[in-house]
Amino acid sequence: MQRILLAVLGLTLSMGLTTGCATIKRANVGRTAAAILISDEQEEQLGRQVKQELETKEKIKYVEDPAVVEYVRNVSTRILQQANKDRKNVKWKVNVIDDPKMVNAFATPGGYLYVYTGLLLAADNEAELAGVMGHEAGHVVGRHSAQAMMLQYGEQAVIEAALGKNANMVAQLAASLAGTGAGLAFSRGNETEADELGARYTSAVGYAPQGLVTFFGKLAAQEGQTPGVLKWLSTHPPSSERVSHLTTYISQKGLTGSDLGADRLAAIKQRVRK
Numbered sequence: 001m002q003r004i005l006l007a008v009l010g011l012t013l014s015m016g017l018t019t020g021c022a023t024i025k026r027a028n029v030g031r032t033a034a035a036i037l038i039s040d041e042q043e044e045q046l047g048r049q050v051k052q053e054l055e056t057k058e059k060i061k062y063v064e065d066p067a068v069v070e071y072v073r074n075v076s077t078r079i080l081q082q083a084n085k086d087r088k089n090v091k092w093k094v095n096v097i098d099d100p101k102m103v104n105a106f107a108t109p110g111g112y113l114y115v116y117t118g119l120l121l122a123a124d125n126e127a128e129l130a131g132v133m134g135h136e137a138g139h140v141v142g143r144h145s146a147q148a149m150m151l152q153y154g155e156q157a158v159i160e161a162a163l164g165k166n167a168n169m170v171a172q173l174a175a176s177l178a179g180t181g182a183g184l185a186f187s188r189g190n191e192t193e194a195d196e197l198g199a200r201y202t203s204a205v206g207y208a209p210q211g212l213v214t215f216f217g218k219l220a221a222q223e224g225q226t227p228g229v230l231k232w233l234s235t236h237p238p239s240s241e242r243v244s245h246l247t248t249y250i251s252q253k254g255l256t257g258s259d260l261g262a263d264r265l266a267a268i269k270q271r272v273r274k
């Protein structure tokens, strides 16, 4: 019975993502399938394993300055409280990676968020950082990682990985997230959903919801000119369609907020540069 359910859901998931049905419907079908196939507990187990792999094989190093870590966690926590209204029981874990040349941030199943110091330096104000964190939280709320992994590796492989029986997949995933290769490929529908959720969460706590829009614009302008790796840009192409959709969404939903927090981020960037 469970096998049949798995097969049906798998089919629904892949059909939903490959046929041309409406974006919202597609995202919801995928989210439901992901929720049934992978439990919160399994997501947590996966996230923990990816974290270990990032630390041991990918050799990520965390920022040691407690002021920087506390700052990022404070900004994130306000947004994550909003995200928890859409998906309860996520126990967020925010990690700051010490790599000023890498402009990147990502989320893994289980509510693990990672942000690089390179992204802090690339942002002009706190609202932009908040926009990125809100977007990544949106991926967790939408269970996008679980969906993308199931499409990329197959349901069985992902479930085995959660059970600790597929070290190879965990290693591949960690390498693609932290390395210079392509990250986990989310569908366009998932990216749109994460953009919208991120704008909602940041606006709800008073940030200017356009933070993500201005950050996209800045990265696009810097592409090819900045030393270092704009990895977040490679997994988040700022097409004009994307930027105009987000701008329209913000105005149609009446999302407001004026807090930019440029001074607060500037002080932290100084500490990061030291």
Ligand SMILES: [Zn+2]
Binding pocket: 135, 139, 186, 191, 194, 236
């Ligand atoms: Zn994304």
